[in-house]
Amino acid sequence: MKRFDPLLFLVALFLGSSCTVYPNPNIGKALHIGDEVLKDYHPMTTLVTEKHLISKAKYPVVDVHTHFGLDQNPEAILGSMDALGVKRVVNLSGGWGEKLNKILQKFKNYAPERFIIMCNIDFSRIDETDFGEKVSAFLEEAHSKGAEGLKIFKSLGLSIKDKSGKIVPVDDPRLDSIWAKAGELGMPVLIHVADPTAFFHPIDRFNERWLQLKRHPSWSFDGNEFPSKDSILKQRNNVLAKHRNTLFIGPHIGSSAEDLKYLSELLDKYSNFYVDISGRVAELGRQPYLARKFFIKYQDRILFGTDRYPGKTVQPRYSIYYRFLETADEYFDYYKHPFPPTGEWKIYGIFLPNKVLRKVYYENSEKIFKYGTVFN
Ligand SMILES: [Zn+2]
Known part of the structure; x- marks a missing residue:
């Protein structure tokens, strides 16, 4: 130091x-x-607490939120998956075109049972006529080659503009045929919209992520050039309502980890909406009473994800996530880093019952991705 x-x-x-x-x-x-x-x-801290460090999860794990590229070695990732108890990973960075072909070849073909690949959309073509239809055709082709889902990055609704200079809203009708096609093909859409609430607030002394935003000023969406977080979430909700036959996964607790009551209302309203927990154990772990109730009530709709990949050494997350889900440990770090990467606080475990743990770790995702495996 x-x-x-x-x-x-x-x-x-x-x-x-x-x-x-x-x-x-x-x-x-x-x-x-x-x-x-x-x-x-x-x-x-001088607090003396119980410490249950968990390197391998209690049940098999499917990580529905990972990112890795062609520079990674499938054999090495499989080795780390075995060590961490991860049966399957969903790589959300499949891309399109030649990159997608190569990713599918390198990972999917190498271990089809262990790697799930989601493709992405080239939004730079948004102004082309029949954009939605062209992307729908791409989805069909990608699906036939082995892509099992579609990942949308948060730039939709936040920064992608069309030739009019306006930000393309998440519920833009030009995208309707894409959502419909994904539903028809049975491809889940993992749709990341917006970001932590504090990123939409001024970077001032009241901002609980002040240090983080000082380190990463480009992560701030405060200001008139950006839509409000509320309006982006509403656009996403319109899509959920309009495309009931398409299964949507809201990563990062649907971008509503700061307001589980609001998220509960959405989950009640939209049965085609699921959430993953990636990157939000810091938020969940600072409200353990409510988080535990939330996990138990929505145990069929929550998926395990890390936003890392097995073997990634920079800010690894698996053992921390296992500890949060499985133990009743108190007041521990939500990070492996020299300093708190998001907010200046500690977290508490939510000691989920075994039945709920199994669903969150793998049963829910096994249903969604139609593997339906019962692991031993
Ligand atoms: Zn991610």
């Missing part, structure tokens, strides 16, 4: 000067820009 560096401190003050003034910048929490510790303050 670095010692206090006056130059970096001045840089930090400059970066923060436009929106944040602290009465005494030397008082407060550790301040980081990137990996630089600007102020060496790292409080260590």
Whole structure:
């Protein structure tokens, strides 16, 4: 850990000067820009708690939210999957065209039972006539080659524009035939829209992810050039309502981990809507009472996902996620990193019953992807 560096401190003050003034910048929490510790303050808890570290899940796991590219070695990933107890992974970064062909060849053909590949859409062609029909034809072809789902990145509704210069809304009618085709083919659509609520708020002293946004200013969607989070979620909900025969997965707890009551209403309303837990154990683990109730009530609709891949050494997540789901451990780190990557807090386990654990770990996704396997 670095010692206090006056130059970096001045840089930090400059970066923060436009929106944040602290009465005494030397008082407060550790301040980081990137990996630089600007102020060496790292409080260590004195609380004595139970620690159940879990390297392999209690039941087989299907990770429905991973990303890896052609630079990865399938054999190495399979080795890490075995070590972590992961039976199947869904790679959401299949792409389209030649890349998709290569990914399918390299991973799907190598171990068809272990790798599920989702394809993506080339939205740069949004202005072409019959865009929706062309993408629908692409989906059919991708499906016949082995792609088992469609992943939509959060740029839809947030930054993708058409030639009019306007942001393409998630419920744009040009996309209707795509959602319908995915339903017809039985391909789940994992649709990431919006982001944590704090990313839509000003980067000021009230923002609970201030440090994170200072490290990654491009993750902020505050300002008039961006639609509000509410409006993006409403557009997504319109799609859920219009395409009841298509199964949608909302990653990151449907982008509503901060408001499980709102999410519960959506799950009650739209039976074609599922959520994955990737990247939101920090949010869920800081509200363990409500999170536990939520998991038990919606045990058939929640899927395990990490937004990592087995073997990834940068900020690995599996053992932390297992600990959160399986144990009643209290006040522990939601990260393996020199500092809290999202918010400055700790989390609590929700000790799910075995029946619920099995559903979240693999039974729900086995149904969705039509494998239907009962693992031993
Ligand atoms: Zn992701």
